[in-house]
Amino acid sequence: MFINALSHYLPEMVVSNAHFENLNGLSNDWIVGRTGIQERRRASVQENTNTMAVEAVRQGLATLPYDVQEIDLIVGATYTPYDTIVTLAHVVQHDLQIPEIPVVSVSTACSSLINAIEVVEGYFCMGKARRALVVVSDHNTAYSNESDKIAGHLWGDGAAALFISKERLSDSDLYIRDVLTGGAATVGKAIEGVTMRPLNGGVNMPQGRDVFQNAVIYMPKASRQVLQRNGLSVDDVDWVLPHQANFRISKKVMEELGLPMEKLLSNIQYLGNTGCAGCAIGLDENKFRYQKGDRIIVTTFGGGYSYGAMLVEV
């Protein structure tokens, strides 16, 4: 699989740590020390998961090397839905006016990006699609309580789009060499660590410590698995883009992999945890840094628990 175009959308409103100091007394030093987060974006009252998804896709159309009508599959992903019936994938189909193609939305929490790409891989394998659009969007601030001292300061909003083809279309395509996903609902406090119950308090993280501990086990483990089955080792990796949940988690992932911090791609400092959009935004934002031949490991971990790793070659 090959990424032909990449784009993302961020809401304009910036919420700095000073906002939380006023709101619930959490200081900038405290938040930065524990999470690495300095600021995050918040969707306006006119925006939601669906509008952000549409904006992210529109941003990508300018660099798309084929007609939008050639898109033959749309896979959306979110755990903070605006509408679970008229999903982000359906509003994108409507906006692009591409009739009668498979359209589906997925949720595996913060790891949904890689799950969505694996669903695409399946459609490509079956010959049921050749040009897929993956759109990831999370509107965390709609479902979180910003006063919550445990997790209120973590969340940001954002969306991203990846246009993916079965065959290479251009020299500048990013090659998705392999994709691996897994559920880890059998370990630790998987089914209570972090929850998003629309009718029961929205996003909450009652077991943050357990989430942290398993994130730093599963992201390095999945990364190694995907490298190993491609005859590669950690030494062959130029960039690591872990799920953007907490800078301390990212740092620990690099330590576990034995890789220097220079190889880390990170946006948590200025975007907070943007859910399943975080890694996709990061992959797009850092395009200018990649050199031909670079290998990128994208690895995710989410509530439930769920994890994934993807090997991308420039």
Added chain:
Amino acid sequence: MFINALSHYLPEMVVSNAHFENLNGLSNDWIVGRTGIQERRRASVQENTNTMAVEAVRQGLATLPYDVQEIDLIVGATYTPYDTIVTLAHVVQHDLQIPEIPVVSVSTACSSLINAIEVVEGYFCMGKARRALVVVSDHNTAYSNESDKIAGHLWGDGAAALFISKERLSDSDLYIRDVLTGGAATVGKAIEGVTMRPLNGGVNMPQGRDVFQNAVIYMPKASRQVLQRNGLSVDDVDWVLPHQANFRISKKVMEELGLPMEKLLSNIQYLGNTGCAGCAIGLDENKFRYQKGDRIIVTTFGGGYSYGAMLVEV
């Protein structure tokens, strides 16, 4: 693909039409005349999408012709989530204690059953799974307003599980010969016909007429497409199991296909619209009626819009 075991779960509480006559003045005759619905099930306060999913799966284990630990993929589906992070697929993984297999939940409204099965088809094609568990569960009454005279009386709750293998495992397996899905967000009032906005009023159907009109176009159309590409015609069909939304829609689908009502499988009369679980419950409930060699068309339509058709052989 082959269905090796099928099961479903229904909440105990039965809500008859008399309940609505008392609540908002809709009479039994009015409801039956417009929808065919006489009663529906309602989950108790201890139940939700996730608990119903777990129950449906547990029911199926007794007849599963292999060890539960051989399951290597779980795909959940719902548009009425209890938890979008700890999804129904993740709680099922937790309940079965099957470690480190791909686990994902999907939403394409009432047509999600067939989308979930198409995702499984992709994993089978890639060789990433051989024994999949599809679990569909909708808790409509959690998100609907029963006083709503437009749609409050339509909704019921329920769940079902399908255990699906890549190769035939027994003579009694149901053979899924072909699967087709599509989004139809480009037509009619697709993105406003029926909506499920967790933070904005739950399930609503402001454009029921448009939903009806497109349901009776897309279900026959998708059914014909899937038959045609398998060298079959409507005359080769023994049973039709359309999405259980409204008995008048089902009747119209049979008329459009030119098939007699004796070939219709229906549970809307006593279950109401159980969302993406409806057809799966119906497929299970009617097992005793199928004869060897029978062909079943399962066809779905949902908000967004989205549609699908699946050809099953006994």
